[in-house]
Amino acid sequence: MEVQKDARISAIDIAKHFGDKASGTLTPVLDGVSMNIQEGEFVVILGPSGCGKSTFLKILGGILPASSGKILIDGTDYGTQVPRELLKRFGFVFQNNNLLQWRTAAGNLKFMLETMRLKGEAWQGRVSEMLEVVGLQDYQDVYPHELSGGMRQRVGIARALVHDPDVLIMDQPMGALDAITRQMLTFELLDIWHKTQKTIIMVTNNVNEAIILGNRVFIFSQLPAKILQEIPIDIPFEERNHQVFSSPRFLELREKLNHHVRATLSLEEPA
Numbered sequence: 001m002e003v004q005k006d007a008r009i010s011a012i013d014i015a016k017h018f019g020d021k022a023s024g025t026l027t028p029v030l031d032g033v034s035m036n037i038q039e040g041e042f043v044v045i046l047g048p049s050g051c052g053k054s055t056f057l058k059i060l061g062g063i064l065p066a067s068s069g070k071i072l073i074d075g076t077d078y079g080t081q082v083p084r085e086l087l088k089r090f091g092f093v094f095q096n097n098n099l100l101q102w103r104t105a106a107g108n109l110k111f112m113l114e115t116m117r118l119k120g121e122a123w124q125g126r127v128s129e130m131l132e133v134v135g136l137q138d139y140q141d142v143y144p145h146e147l148s149g150g151m152r153q154r155v156g157i158a159r160a161l162v163h164d165p166d167v168l169i170m171d172q173p174m175g176a177l178d179a180i181t182r183q184m185l186t187f188e189l190l191d192i193w194h195k196t197q198k199t200i201i202m203v204t205n206n207v208n209e210a211i212i213l214g215n216r217v218f219i220f221s222q223l224p225a226k227i228l229q230e231i232p233i234d235i236p237f238e239e240r241n242h243q244v245f246s247s248p249r250f251l252e253l254r255e256k257l258n259h260h261v262r263a264t265l266s267l268e269e270p271a
């Protein structure tokens, strides 16, 4: 795949393996994954469990090096390893939000600023600003154990935004939530994306979530992951609300995505 000159992030022909041939432990995990992600875009990755989705996100965010291929950020080619200095440009949200239990909601955001060495009033001001973005302005002084699962995840999202990253990387951010909370948070996340205009790359295993949130959905194959399909989601932002579930276009896209997801799973079965 060609590098798109104006892309925020380009991943070109990314391969990754763990272990090595000599000891007989070589496991190929990614097999030539390429995508160009535009500034402000919401990209969703959907794929079977254990196929390499988290590994791909870690390579994009510089947590892991690729084995081959290259990553470009704003046109600069970093080869197989995005450098540590660029960590500030990313915000991460994981399924298990890893909040510090002994710090309040605001305290968790402040801890992120301390870690990033961001001092001064403007940064402190962002703490309440971001808690407001996720609807938790009244819960600043509350400890994680006093919050519901959905609220804790919202603190995790606010924390990922507090240092004003350009790119938000989310790995099954709603995976641990019950179905009703999950659906509510999906629409809240859509709103957060709209308000903040961040570039978001999210892994999910939920087709509805992928359609409500994504500009494009990439379907990964079984291990080692390749991109099987890239599906644009052509539902206007204004139509992405609770009524969307009954819209013909939504149902069509859901059928299409489910079809491709089923196809990846059937590859697993012996011929």
Ligand SMILES: Nc1ncnc2c1ncn2[C@@H]1O[C@H](COP(=O)(O)OP(=O)(O)O)[C@@H](O)[C@H]1O
Residues within 6 Å of the ligand: 018, 019, 027, 029, 047, 048, 049, 050, 051, 052, 053, 054, 055, 056, 223
């Ligand atoms: N640090 C590691 N060392 C060795 N194998 C790993 C490591 N991280 C992940 N794997 C393996 O790579 C494969 C893909 O893992 P992962 O990217 O977490 O998949 P997914 O997020 O799609 O469920 C799995 O088989 C997993 O066991």
Ligand SMILES: [Mg+2]
Residues within 6 Å of the ligand: 053, 054, 055, 171
């Ligand atoms: Mg994973």
